[in-house]
Amino acid sequence: MIKLIAIAASTGGVEALEQIASSLPANIPPTLFLIHMPAPLTNVFALRLNMMYAGSVAEAKTGDILQNGNILVAPGGKHMQLVNNFGKLSVNCFVGERVNYVIPSADVLFESIATIMPNNTLGVILTGIGHDGAAGLKLMRDNGARTIGQDEASSVVYGMPKVAYNQGAVEFQLPLDSIARKIVDICRTF
Numbered sequence: 001m002i003k004l005i006a007i008a009a010s011t012g013g014v015e016a017l018e019q020i021a022s023s024l025p026a027n028i029p030p031t032l033f034l035i036h037m038p039a040p041l042t043n044v045f046a047l048r049l050n051m052m053y054a055g056s057v058a059e060a061k062t063g064d065i066l067q068n069g070n071i072l073v074a075p076g077g078k079h080m081q082l083v084n085n086f087g088k089l090s091v092n093c094f095v096g097e098r099v100n101y102v103i104p105s106a107d108v109l110f111e112s113i114a115t116i117m118p119n120n121t122l123g124v125i126l127t128g129i130g131h132d133g134a135a136g137l138k139l140m141r142d143n144g145a146r147t148i149g150q151d152e153a154s155s156v157v158y159g160m161p162k163v164a165y166n167q168g169a170v171e172f173q174l175p176l177d178s179i180a181r182k183i184v185d186i187c188r189t190f
Contacts, residue, residue, distance in 0.1 A: 002029050002146070002187045003120040004066065004082070004089065006113055008106030010036040010128025012156025014045065016176055017126070018052060021071065023180035026054035029122075029187060030066030032080065032091070033057075034109050036102045036128065039076035046073040062093045074104040081112035089117065100132040106160070110136025118143035122186055124179065125170070126150045128160035138169035146186050147171045148179055 005028065009016050013035045024031075037045060043059040050057040055069035060080055064072055066089040074080035078093040099105035106125065110133055113121055123140045125133045127150055141147045149161040149170035154177070164170050174182055 001120055002122050004113065004117060005029055005031040005122045005124070005183060005187075006034070006109055007031065007124040007126065008034040008109065008128075008133045008160070009126035010102075010130065010132065010157070010160060012127035013037075015156075016150070018049065019176060020180045020183070021049045021057065022052040024053065024055075025184065026069045028055070028183070029068055030089070031071045032060070032066075032074070032082075032109060033071055034074040034080060034104050034106050036104070036132070037076050039078075042073055042076040049073065060091050060093055063090055065090045074109065077103060079104050079108040081108055082116045083112070084116050100130060102130070102132050106133030107136035110140050114139040114143045114145070118145065121145040122148070122183065124148045124150075124183070125161050125164045126176070126179075127155035127157055129157050130159050131163040133160050134164040134167050134169055137164050138167050141169050141171060148182055148186075149173045150179065151175050 046059040060072035152158040154175040
């Protein structure tokens with residue numbers, strides 16, 4: 001059973017994440033969105049997504065507990081990682097060094113998930129420049145997670161998902177308009 005979904009994007013990711021959020025049902029497992037976007041734009045983006053998604057969307061803060069039907073957006077200028085506080089999963093958002101030239105970094109998020117909760121998770125990597133998230137998604141997959149990567153034809157920039165695919169991190173490579181449906185299918189059958 002999938003207990004956590006994490007989705008990362010960069011260039012072209014605003015539209016991609018909007019399409020996914022507007023297509024997901026309100027009863028999905030806790031979901032973490034990460035996009036390479038500066039503060040305070042991530043809060044504005046979270047508010048916009050909240051109007052499109054059937055559940056609740058908010059910019060993440062340290063200590064936020066993961067709940068079904070909720071999407072937390074990584075804050076600009078801070079890394080976000082999964083933490084286990086006495087059996088309750090929450091997030092830690094912190095200022096740190098850039099990883100892969102970016103902050104927030106998908107690798108920081110994905111690697112924390114692979115360490116804290118290696119099974120029963122789903123990682124998704126979407127359109128974006130560079131290679132952020134590829135190594136972390138590979139670690140997630142190697143540790144038992146399900147993974148999805150956006151295909152080249154539907155990516156604005158086929159960088160992050162391409163590197164992830166080439167490294168063997170991607171279980172399912174799909175066009176953007178099929179990703180939300182695949183997320184729901186995996187959550188129902190895994």
